[in-house]
Amino acid sequence: MTSPFISVSELSDALGSDRPPVVLDASLELHPPRYDGDYRRDNGRPRWLAGHIPGSHHVDVATRFSDTTAKLNYTHPEPQQIADELARLGVAADTDVVIYDTTGTVWAARLWYLLRWIGVRARVLDGGLGAWKAAGQPIENGEAVEAAPVAAWTATVARKAWVSQQELVERSASDSRPLVCSLPAGSFAGTDPTRYSRRGHIPGSVNVSSRDLFKADGTLKSRVEVILAYDGAGVDTQAVGASGTEEVLLYCGGGITASAGALTLAAIGVKAVRIYDGSLEEWSANPALPLEVSSP
Template sequence: MTGPLLGPADLAVRGESVLVLDATVELAAARHDGDHTSVSGLAGWQEAHIPGSRHADLLNLLSDPAAGYHFAAPEPAVLAAALSALGVRDGVPVVTYDRNGGMWAARLWWLLDWLGVEAYVLDGGFAAWQSSGLPVSSDSADSARPAAPSASARSEAVPRAGGRLTARVRDGRWIGKSDIQAWLEGEVEATLVCALNPEAYAGEVPTRYSRRGHIPGSGNLPARSLVGADGRFLPEAELRAALGGLADDPDPVWIYCGGGISATVVALALTVAGRPDVAIYDGSLEEWSADPALPLELGRPA
């Protein structure tokens, strides 16, 4: 495997040598400001999924319920334990996918990659798998089937089912509210980018959060602009063009969105373009907008 994206045919030939995780969450569009309605994607997985895959619950099990915002990244040890329960372990590559646009697969990939797990995203998700004519399962017993170690893992005698997951945390993957405040004060250099669609960035549509708008001074690169109509990432040359110079930006690149999900799509695209040193503001606008003392700006870029 090369790069973090994997096509359906490539996944199909890997078979049981990888662990496949469906990361889908059903998140409804906001009908009014503050409307944050989301449910687990487990029911959809039970109805139809890639054979042998398991459902990974980003809404509950892979998020920190004590945080002040949805989908907060857990502490590494807690996350590692939850991933271990799903069958993630040393020596077994993980492929993530979802059924609605790829942002949930990107979020799970980001969490896995943060812990140093060899992880990939199924480009185009479940729709690409189906359109390739590959088999679909509704067997819930799939969730109990362990993935087989890869050939390299077997040669290194990595533990099989029930084996360990060793978290090798990668530094510099997250920023917090205080980092953004320091940036606004001119104390640090960075390029801050909002991954929401232009309407949400401008504050023209209802938001799931307390207030509309974007962090002053931040640019706008919609996550959806990086994928084609088929849900797959743009070809390499087009993708670099769509990134608008971010791949070669000399400053650190910080990305936020509404809740740290769409931002991971941009982070994934930058990794595909050869830039892995990107940080996500996990609390994003859900955390930022909840503090009335923090500034938000309306309108589109000039």
């Protein structure tokens, strides 16, 4: 199994090879809500300008790799829009891509998930820029040389990636596919403020916080720890990993943290994953759809 993660040493070696990967910084900061409805985000480009992996390019996932005409934040774009944006960044269909961020891996994971959807070979730097710095690797700041575009290429969908709201509404109680909320426990329980219309979680879902699957230094926890986290929540990772086809369905607030969930599942061999892209932003806006909160 090829890991969806790449280590600092592996990336360092790859950058010195005859065919180095294109390195993309996907940093974006989505601030924790201070009260219900509080939605604040900052572009990650200033972070990239302050220090980045040499030769990397910053990408704004919220605008360049999202459908900005959609009503919901971060709605996935059409496959061809992704391919066109990648071509502008010097990425062809057969180019290796390494993605990192400085904001907890979730934005790198989102871009990884989009690229994986259309079959681009992408990996995420384990530990992000922090791990790169800690290893004594070189850092640049300021503007970089502009990416040399490649010829436009045609995107093709490589795997199923998305589950619709309607499919979840129609999901029966006998549906054995696990539905996992990747948000922190307080968001799942409804005890923490939410950015969205209502607090709580989709009935029948279980909680595995993606952020809790990473160590304090930003690297992924051990394989055993990740498996135990999912198994402890009721996701039979051995069964879904062995079958290769039994799905795990993921959601969060807007499809971002769920992408980190997909990344951690891929790291333990579970690849049949789909994300509810509208997630709680869409679900909570419809008062006819139920949400559950934990008892005090």
